[in-house]
Amino acid sequence: MSSARPAPDAAPPRSADVGPPSAPPRLPGSLEANRRLSQWLRLLPEGRVVVTPGKVEIGQGILTALAQIAADELDVDFARISVEAAATDHSPNEGVTSGSRSVQDSGLAVRHACAAARAIHLGVVAQRSGVPLESLRVEDGTFIGPDGRAVGSYWREAASGLLECDTPHDVAPKPAAARRVAGTAAPRLDLPDKVFGAPRFLHDMRLPGMMFARIIRPPSREARLEALPEAPAGARLVVDGSFLAVVCATEAEAAGAATRVAARARWAERDTLPPAPELADRFRAGPVETTPIADRPGAGAAPARTLRATFFRPYMAHASIGTCCAVARWSEAGLEVWSHSQSIFALRRDLGLALRLPAERIVVHHREGAGCYGHNGADDVALDAALVARATPGRPVRVQWSREDELGWAPFGAANLVTVEAEVAEDGTLLSWTHDIYGNGHLSRPGFSETPSLLAASHLAVPFPAPVALNPAPAGGGGADRNAMPAYRTGGLSVRVHRWLEMPLRTSSFRALGAMANVLAIESVMDELALAAGRDPVAYRLAHLDDPRARAVIEAVVAMAGPPPGGRGEGVGRGLAFARYKGSGAWCAVVAEVEAEERVRVRRLWIAADAGEVVNPEGAAHQIEGGAVQAVSIALKEEVTFDGRGVTSNSWDTYPILRFSEVPAVSVQLLPRPEAPPLGTGECATGPTVAAISNAIHDALGVRVRTLPFTPDNIAQAMG
Amino acid sequence: MTVAFELNGAPVMLDLPPETPLVHALRDGLGLFGTRWGCGAEACGACMVLLDGQPVPSCTLVLDAVAGRRVRSVEGLGTPTAPHPLQTAFLEEQAGQCGYCLSGILVSAAALLERIPDPDETAVRTALDGNLCRCGAHNRIIRAVLRAAASMRGVPA
Numbered sequence: 001m002s003s004a005r006p007a008p009d010a011a012p013p014r015s016a017d018v019g020p021p022s023a024p025p026r027l028p029g030s031l032e033a034n035r036r037l038s039q040w041l042r043l044l045p046e047g048r049v050v051v052t053p054g055k056v057e058i059g060q061g062i063l064t065a066l067a068q069i070a071a072d073e074l075d076v077d078f079a080r081i082s083v084e085a086a087a088t089d090h091s092p093n094e095g096v097t098s099g100s101r102s103v104q105d106s107g108l109a110v111r112h113a114c115a116a117a118r119a120i121h122l123g124v125v126a127q128r129s130g131v132p133l134e135s136l137r138v139e140d141g142t143f144i145g146p147d148g149r150a151v152g153s154y155w156r157e158a159a160s161g162l163l164e165c166d167t168p169h170d171v172a173p174k175p176a177a178a179r180r181v182a183g184t185a186a187p188r189l190d191l192p193d194k195v196f197g198a199p200r201f202l203h204d205m206r207l208p209g210m211m212f213a214r215i216i217r218p219p220s221r222e223a224r225l226e227a228l229p230e231a232p233a234g235a236r237l238v239v240d241g242s243f244l245a246v247v248c249a250t251e252a253e254a255a256g257a258a259t260r261v262a263a264r265a266r267w268a269e270r271d272t273l274p275p276a277p278e279l280a281d282r283f284r285a286g287p288v289e290t291t292p293i294a295d296r297p298g299a300g301a302a303p304a305r306t307l308r309a310t311f312f313r314p315y316m317a318h319a320s321i322g323t324c325c326a327v328a329r330w331s332e333a334g335l336e337v338w339s340h341s342q343s344i345f346a347l348r349r350d351l352g353l354a355l356r357l358p359a360e361r362i363v364v365h366h367r368e369g370a371g372c373y374g375h376n377g378a379d380d381v382a383l384d385a386a387l388v389a390r391a392t393p394g395r396p397v398r399v400q401w402s403r404e405d406e407l408g409w410a411p412f413g414a415a416n417l418v419t420v421e422a423e424v425a426e427d428g429t430l431l432s433w434t435h436d437i438y439g440n441g442h443l444s445r446p447g448f449s450e451t452p453s454l455l456a457a458s459h460l461a462v463p464f465p466a467p468v469a470l471n472p473a474p475a476g477g478g479g480a481d482r483n484a485m486p487a488y489r490t491g492g493l494s495v496r497v498h499r500w501l502e503m504p505l506r507t508s509s510f511r512a513l514g515a516m517a518n519v520l521a522i523e524s525v526m527d528e529l530a531l532a533a534g535r536d537p538v539a540y541r542l543a544h545l546d547d548p549r550a551r552a553v554i555e556a557v558v559a560m561a562g563p564p565p566g567g568r569g570e571g572v573g574r575g576l577a578f579a580r581y582k583g584s585g586a587w588c589a590v591v592a593e594v595e596a597e598e599r600v601r602v603r604r605l606w607i608a609a610d611a612g613e614v615v616n617p618e619g620a621a622h623q624i625e626g627g628a629v630q631a632v633s634i635a636l637k638e639e640v641t642f643d644g645r646g647v648t649s650n651s652w653d654t655y656p657i658l659r660f661s662e663v664p665a666v667s668v669q670l671l672p673r674p675e676a677p678p679l680g681t682g683e684c685a686t687g688p689t690v691a692a693i694s695n696a697i698h699d700a701l702g703v704r705v706r707t708l709p710f711t712p713d714n715i716a717q718a719m720g
Numbered sequence: 721m722t723v724a725f726e727l728n729g730a731p732v733m734l735d736l737p738p739e740t741p742l743v744h745a746l747r748d749g750l751g752l753f754g755t756r757w758g759c760g761a762e763a764c765g766a767c768m769v770l771l772d773g774q775p776v777p778s779c780t781l782v783l784d785a786v787a788g789r790r791v792r793s794v795e796g797l798g799t800p801t802a803p804h805p806l807q808t809a810f811l812e813e814q815a816g817q818c819g820y821c822l823s824g825i826l827v828s829a830a831a832l833l834e835r836i837p838d839p840d841e842t843a844v845r846t847a848l849d850g851n852l853c854r855c856g857a858h859n860r861i862i863r864a865v866l867r868a869a870a871s872m873r874g875v876p877a
Contacts, residue, residue: 058818059817059818059819059855060817061817185814187814188814188816190819191810191811191814191816191819192800193819194816194818194819194820194822194823195803195807195810195811195816195819195822195826196754196794196795196798196799196800196803196807197752197753197754197755197793197794197795197823198753198754199753199754200819201753201756201820203753203756203757204747204753206748250744250748251744251747251748251757252736252737252740252744252745252748255741255744255760256739319854320818320820320854321756321758321764321766321818321820321821321852321853321854322756322757322758322766322818322820323757323758323759368818369818369820370818370820370854371817371818371820371854371855372818373854400757402760403758403759403760403761403763403764618814619814622814622817622857622860623817625856625859625860626817626855626856626857627856628856629856629858629859630854630855630856651759651761651763652759652761652763652764652852653763657852657854658858659849660844660845660846660849660851660853660858660861660862661845661846661849663845663856663858663859665859666859
C-alpha cells in the first residue's frame with residue numbers, strides 16, 4: 001500500500017542511480033546525521049543494553065517504543081533494555097522532539113543501529129568460534145550454534161569496541177512478521193515511578209548545596225524595573241535589567257520571598273497590547289509577509305455557487321499540570337543545565353547567545369518534565385536558572401515557574417484567522433479552493449534566530465530583541481499553513497500565508513500548529529458544501545478523495561460510530577471530519593457526538609487512524625485519545641485573554657481546561673499497516689476532533705460556529 | 721519550631737517554619753517527592769494528600785495545621801513490592817501519560833474507594849473533578865479506578 005502523493009518532507013532520494021557514485025547510501029532517520037554506531041547504544045558486560053537516543057521523553061512514551069524496537073533487532077529480552085536521557089555532550093543530535101516524528105526519526109535510526117550491532121557481533125562471533133554465520137542464532141543476547149551450545153554473547157564482547165565505527169548501511173532490519181516486541185502493547189517504562197511517586201521528574205532533582213530561586217516577572221509586557229526593595233531575610237536578589245529573581249535555601253522560602261518582593265518592586269508600565277477584539281483586523285492590516293504555498297489555476301468552468309467563510313482561533317496556552325523547571329550550575333568550566341526542553345542542542349546554542357558564553361562550555365542534560373505539547377517555557381526557565389546560577393557560582397540553582405508565569409509568560413499557540421473561498425459546480429463538485437491564513441508564526445524555538453528566543457533575554461540590562469515567530473518551511477509540514485492544502489480533489493488551488501510581523505504576545509509551536517484552524521476551516525466548508533448540494537457529507541468527501549488510505553479511515557470511523565442516535569435536532573448532533581496530518585503523516589477521521597444545552601458537551605468520539613507501522617498499539621491509541629481529549633478542551637473552553645498590559649488568563653480559574661466530568665467516551669481504532677513506514681500519532685487527531693465537534697454543533701443546532709472556542713458566547717454570536 | 725504529626729502510619733517530627741506549606745515540607749523536609757506542586761492555589765489537585773482520611777490540597781495547607789493529625793501521601797498508598805490496588809490497576813490500564821497529575825489523582829481515588837467501595841463511573845468522575853489532567857488520560861484513569869474498586873471487593877476485573 002502506498003500513499004497517494006509523496007511525503008513533502010521526505011528527504012530527496014540519494015540512491016546510487018541518481019547520486020554521485022561515491023555518495024554513501026542514506027541511513028534511516030536521524031542516523032544519517034549521526035553515523036557513529038556507539039552514539040546510539042551501549043552493551044554492558046553485566047548483560048544490559050543502554051539505548052542512547054537524542055529524542056526525549058515528553059510524556060509520549062518514546063522511551064518504551066525505542067526499547068521495544070531495540071529488543072527486536074538485537075534479539076534481547078525487553079527487560080534488559082534501558083533508555084538513557086539525552087545530553088548535549090554525548091547524544092546524537094536529533095534536533096527537536098516534535099511534530100509526531102519521534103518514531104520516524106529516532107525509531108528507524110535505533111532499528112537500523114541495533115540491526116547493525118547484531119550483524120557486526122554475529123560476524124565476529126562466527127569468525128572466533130568457527131561456527132558458520134548462517135547457522136548462528138541469537139537468544140536473549142547469547143549467540144548459539146547449531147548444537148545448542150553458547151559460543152558468545154553481546155555481554156562478552158561489551159569491551160571489544162565493536163560499536164566504535166560508522167554505522168554500516170548494508171544491514172537489513174527484520175521484516176515486520178519477525179518482530180516480537182515492536183507491535184505489542186509493552187508497558188510504559190516510566191509509568192511505575194510515576195504511579196509510586198518516585199522522584200522521576202526534573203522537579204524532583206536535588207544536588208548538594210542546591211539553592212531555590214523564583215523569578216519575579218514584570219507586572220506587564222515591556223514593563224521596566226525602576227526600584228528594588230530590600231531583599232527579604234534569608235533571600236538574595238539577582239537582578240539584570242528587568243530580570244529579577246530571589247534565591248533562597250528552600251523552595252518554600254523562595255516562593256514566599258518572591259511574593260514579598262513582587263509586592264514592593266516598582267516598575268514603569270504602559271499599554272502595549274492591542275484590544276483583543278481588534279486582533280483579526282490587525283492581522284489583515286499588517287505588516288505581513290505573504291508566502292504563496294500553492295497557486296494552481298482552475299479549469300475555468302463557471303461556478304454555480306461560491307462559499308466564503310472566515311474562521312478564527314485565539315491564542316492558546318500549553319497549560320501543563322507541572323510548571324516549567326530547570327536546574328543550572330555555573331563553574332569555572334562553564335555551565336551545566338538540566339532541562340525538559342524538546343531541543344537540548346538548540347537550547348545550548350541560545351543559552352550561549354544570551355549569556356555570551358561559547359556553546360562548547362555549556363552542557364544541557366535532558367530530564368523528564370510534565371506533559372509537553374509543544375514549545376512551552378522549558379527553554380525559557382533554563383535561561384532563568386542559568387542567570388541565577390551565574391550569580392551564585394559553584395552552587396546549583398533550581399527554578400520552577402509559578403502557575404501565573406506558566407499560563408501568562410510561556411510562548412502561546414499562535415492565533416490565526418483563516419479565510420476560505422470555495423467554488424463548486426451545480427452538483428457540488430469542487431472547482432477551486434482559495435485559502436488564506438493570517439496571524440503570527442508558529443515557530444520561536446531556540447536555534448532559529450540570530451538572537452536568543454529565550455524569554456529573559458529581552459529583559460536583561462543589555463536586552464536582546466525577541467525574535468518574531470516564523471513558520472516552519474512547508475517541506476517540514478509548515479506552520480500556519482500546516483494542513484492548509486485540502487486532501488480533496490479540486491481544480492484551482494490557491495493557498496497563501498500572511499505572517500504578521502508584529503508579535504504583541506510571544507507565539508510558538510503548540511500541538512498540531514496551524515492544522516487545528518486549517519482542518520477546522522476545510523472540514524467545516526466541506527460539510528457546508530455537501531449539505532448545500534443536498535449530498536451526504538461522508539459520500540461528498542469520498543467523492544473528492546482518491547487516496548485509498550484516506551477513504552479507509554473515513555469508512556472505518558463511519559462503521560465504528562454506527563447509525564446516529566435518536567434526539568437529533570433536539571440539541572443532539574453528530575459530525576465527521578478527516579485530515580491527513582501535515583499531508584504526509586497519519587490519516588485520521590473522527591466522528592463527534594454532542595449535546596447542546598446551555599453549553600455544548602461532547603458525549604462521544606470515534607476515531608479511526610492509519611499511522612503506518614505502530615510500534616506500541618496501546619501507546620499509539622493513548623496518544624491519539626489524549627490528543628483528541630485535549631482537542632475537546634480546546635474546542636469548548638480555551639482562549640488566552642489579555643488587556644492592554646498583559647495576559648489575564650493566568651490561573652486555572654481564568655484558563656479552564658476540560659475536567660473529568662466533561663471528558664467524552666473515546667473509541668480509537670488503528671488500521672493495521674505493519675509493513676508501512678511509521679508516521680507518529682501525537683497530533684493527527686487534533687484538527688479532525690475540533691472540526692468534527694464544529695460539524696456536530698451544526699447538526700445539533702443548525703449553526704456554523706467558526707470562532708474557537710465553541711462557548712455559549714461564540715455560539716450566540718454565530719446565531720446572530 | 722518542631723511540628724509533629726503522623727505520616728503514612730509513622731510519627732514524624734519536622735523542624736521547619738510553621739507556615740511552610742505541607743507540599744514543600746514533604747518534598748524538601750522529608751525527601752518524599754511524590755506529592756507534586758502544580759499551582760499553589762488549590763486549583764489543580766497535583767498536591768493532594770489525605771488529612772485524617774480526607775483528600776485536601778497540600779499547597780496551601782501549612783505545617784502548623786497538620787500538627788497532631790494523620791497525613792497520607794502517595795508514598796503511603798503502596799510500594800512497588802506492596803502496591804495499593806489502585807497502583808496495580810493504574811499500571812494494568814497504563815493510566816497515565818506524563819504522569820505529573822497521577823499522585824494527586826491516586827490520593828483522591830483512594831479517598832473515594834474508602835468512602836464508596838462500589839462507585840459507578842459518574843461517582844469516579846465527580847470524585848476526580850478537582851484533579852486536572854492535561855494529557856487526556858482521563859478515560860484510562862476512570863477505568864483503572866473502577867478496576868481497582870472491583871479488585872478490592874474481590875470481583876474479577
